[in-house]
Amino acid sequence: MGNDGGSFAKRTELVKVKKKPEAVDKANQTRARWAFCALSKRRLEEPIVACALGKLYNKVALIEFLLNRDAYGDGEKICAHIRSLKDVKTLTLTANSAPVPADIEPTEHTQFMCPLTQKEMNGLTPFVYLRTCGCVFAAAGLNAMRSSPSESASEPEKDTCPSCATKYTHSLDCVPLNPSQEEETRLRELMAAERLLEPAKKSKKRKAAAADLVPEPPAKKAAPAPTISTASNALRTTLALEEAKRKATMSDAVKTLYDKGDPQKDTFMTRGTFTRYA
Ligand SMILES: [Zn+2]
Numbered sequence: 001m002g003n004d005g006g007s008f009a010k011r012t013e014l015v016k017v018k019k020k021p022e023a024v025d026k027a028n029q030t031r032a033r034w035a036f037c038a039l040s041k042r043r044l045e046e047p048i049v050a051c052a053l054g055k056l057y058n059k060v061a062l063i064e065f066l067l068n069r070d071a072y073g074d075g076e077k078i079c080a081h082i083r084s085l086k087d088v089k090t091l092t093l094t095a096n097s098a099p100v101p102a103d104i105e106p107t108e109h110t111q112f113m114c115p116l117t118q119k120e121m122n123g124l125t126p127f128v129y130l131r132t133c134g135c136v137f138a139a140a141g142l143n144a145m146r147s148s149p150s151e152s153a154s155e156p157e158k159d160t161c162p163s164c165a166t167k168y169t170h171s172l173d174c175v176p177l178n179p180s181q182e183e184e185t186r187l188r189e190l191m192a193a194e195r196l197l198e199p200a201k202k203s204k205k206r207k208a209a210a211a212d213l214v215p216e217p218p219a220k221k222a223a224p225a226p227t228i229s230t231a232s233n234a235l236r237t238t239l240a241l242e243e244a245k246r247k248a249t250m251s252d253a254v255k256t257l258y259d260k261g262d263p264q265k266d267t268f269m270t271r272g273t274f275t276r277y278a
Pocket of ligand 1: 166
């Protein structure tokens with residue numbers, strides 16, 4: 001780039017600068033998301049599943065979590081949207097056939113790749129999975145294979161998975177893995193919408209089950225015993241009288257601060273204590 005008469009090379013394009021700590025941190029985070037289970041933080045090992053939000057988990061860890069939702073400290077925070085194994089899809093991944101570079105440990109080598117483009121699944125290229133069959137591809141590779149790239153929103157045409165020939169609807173079944181914030185928001189909305197459409201029978205069952213668990217709503221609190229209420233009313237009146245007396249001896253300047261309301265009304269001096277203990 002540059003020096004061709006059309007543009008000037010900038011210093012940043014010519015000089016290699018040491019990566020800033022934030023950049024290194026971001027790279028590590030990206031690596032972690034693509035190489036480790038989002039729940040257990042252990043290295044991804046097949047069988048691997050993905051949720052509706054495109055996060056990757058070791059199936060074993062997820063089952064552990066579903067059996068005991070406290071099994072992982074922050075499990076409920078990460079997997080709150082997963083109710084059962086029906087909410088995740090087991091992925092069909094392609095092992096990375098590229099040789100392990102000499103300068104890294106075999107465990108650090110990217111495990112999977114796109115069967116269409118041979119791109120490594122390391123977070124540098126967007127990847128997707130199909131909810132219908134669980135096959136995983138680089139987004140660009142899958143798009144290139146689509147039979148109907150120009151689909152109308154009203155009539156989405158079915159595509160065919162290039163790996164296993166299962167039919168799928170691109171706009172619904174193609175889920176980005178480890179999506180961007182915006183994409184994640186879209187996926188969350190889609191998930192919420194789909195759950196609303198879930199068979200009513202199932203939700204009725206859930207509701208009934210929930211009703212069984214929840215005890216009957218407690219009867220309305222009985223009105224406070226009359227003695228207490230009368231006593232507090234008497235006290236209120238006494239204090240109001242005292243307040244009035246106190247006001248009568250106040251200087252005019254101070255009086256203006258209090259004189260706005262009805263003199264019978266509680267002032268801020270009495271209100272708090274009464275409502276708290278009455
Ligand atoms: Zn497939």
